[in-house]
Amino acid sequence: MVAKRRNFPDEFKRDAVDLVRFSKDRPLTDIARGLGVHLETLRKWVREDAARRAHASADEADADMTSSEQEELRRLRRENARLKEDNEILRKAAAYFARETTR
Incomplete structure (x- = not known):
């Protein structure tokens, strides 16, 4: 028997995750x-x-970089992706x- 799929509101999911995070x-x-x-x-969840x-924390770290640092990071990420593919x-x-x- 297949269980019925239930949709939970996003607020419920956030509250459930917070409960897990703060109830060690x-x-x-x-x-x-x-x-x-x-x-x-x-x-x-x-x-x-x-x-x-x-x-989100990575995006915040990227925002603190200068434009040349951001460009180098993009270049290095592209190179890393290419090397992984190779x-x-x-x-x-x-x-x-x-x-x-x-x-």
């Missing part, structure tokens, strides 16, 4: 049960909030050739 002594399972929310749903907070291609190629040599 209560287990997550108790909080989820008390709110009538599935444990994994509450965990997902907490993870999303943590990611949002991390992104590494992924090389990893796949190495796996392919390793399979070919074992045949």
Whole structure:
């Protein structure tokens, strides 16, 4: 049987996440049960909030940079993305050739 999907208001989600963040002594399972929310749903909300907070703090740090520092950061991020892509291609190629040599 598939559970019915429930939509919760954003305010409820924010309050639930705040409850988790500030209730360090209560287990997550108790909080989820008390709110009538599935444990994994509450965990997902907490993870999303943590990611949002991390992104917001990174944006604040970017705002404190000079324009030349921001441009260098953009350049380095582009280079990092390209290098990650190159590494992924090389990893796949190495796996392919390793399979070919074992045949």
